[in-house]
Amino acid sequence: MIGVAKQDQVSALPAAGLPLRVAACGFASSPAIVYRALTGCVPAEAQIDDDRAFDRHVLASILAAAMAEPGPINQRCGLGADDFAALVTTQFPHISVLLSVLATDEPEDDEEAAMVRDLLLAHRSTSGDVGRWLAAMVARRAMEPDHLWEDLGLRDRTELTRLLLRHFEPLARDNTRNMRWKRFFYRKLCESEGDGVVMCSTPVCTQCGDFADCFGDESGESRMAGRRREIELRATIVS
Ligand code: SF4
Numbered sequence: 114m115i116g117v118a119k120q121d122q123v124s125a126l127p128a129a130g131l132p133l134r135v136a137a138c139g140f141a142s143s144p145a146i147v148y149r150a151l152t153g154c155v156p157a158e159a160q161i162d163d164d165r166a167f168d169r170h171v172l173a174s175i176l177a178a179a180m181a182e183p184g185p186i187n188q189r190c191g192l193g194a195d196d197f198a199a200l201v202t203t204q205f206p207h208i209s210v211l212l213s214v215l216a217t218d219e220p221e222d223d224e225e226a227a228m229v230r231d232l233l234l235a236h237r238s239t240s241g242d243v244g245r246w247l248a249a250m251v252a253r254r255a256m257e258p259d260h261l262w263e264d265l266g267l268r269d270r271t272e273l274t275r276l277l278l279r280h281f282e283p284l285a286r287d288n289t290r291n292m293r294w295k296r297f298f299y300r301k302l303c304e305s306e307g308d309g310v311v312m313c314s315t316p317v318c319t320q321c322g323d324f325a326d327c328f329g330d331e332s333g334e335s336r337m338a339g340r341r342r343e344i345e346l347r348a349t350i351v352s
Pocket of ligand 1: 296313317324
């Protein structure tokens with residue numbers, strides 16, 4: 114879970130007198146500040162009962178997580194420059210100028226992410242740009258090393274499951290054995306002929322040495338919450 118940003122930090126984002134890019138880079142270093150600047154609230158207070166609010170929460174979470182990492186923001190979340198510009202101007206217009214200076218013209222060419230993206234696109238259950246953007250964003254973030262819901266900056270795995278059921282329902286419903294989502298994507302690619310993806314070394318999961326990687330626990334405390342708890346713990350020890 115993304116930590117609570119202090120209001121004075123948020124209001125100080127576009128530091129007066131600083132070049133916009135310098136201000137944007139400083140702003141981008143904290144997912145907590147980014148999330149609050151995007152949505153106006155901290156994640157714990159996010160109201161995500163309706164689908165539109167949920168989509169906006171997901172997009173803000175992904176942007177906040179991606180912006181904390183080095184490199185152009187649109188590449189970190191798998192979007193070309195045009196799609197990134199469309200996303201920020203339609204979903205977060207109040208901060209689109211600041212976000213745009215962190216993007217680049219050329220999208221990263223990642224064959225593996227493209228295969229996962231195409232898998233998601235082939236199983237869409239919504240129409241419109243948000244689902245298309247999310248296919249690319251989820252695929253790109255799936256290249257990161259942690260649980261997928263963590264790499265997306267979400268609060269827990271249930272949010273990822275909801276995202277997949279909402280936008281890619283036929284694929285999500287197929288995960289009947291509750292596999293870890295990244296492994297499930299690769300399993301599906303492995304099953305489809307012609308993609309050249311080989312994941313399974315045995316035909317039967319129960320005899321496979323990778324069983325824990327595919328079916329192990331995917332829940333737990335998010336990285337953000339863990340880091341915040343460590344900082345709070347260190348502060349308590351020092352004082
Ligand atoms: S446990 Fe082994 S056989 Fe089953 S999906 Fe995972 S890699 Fe494939």
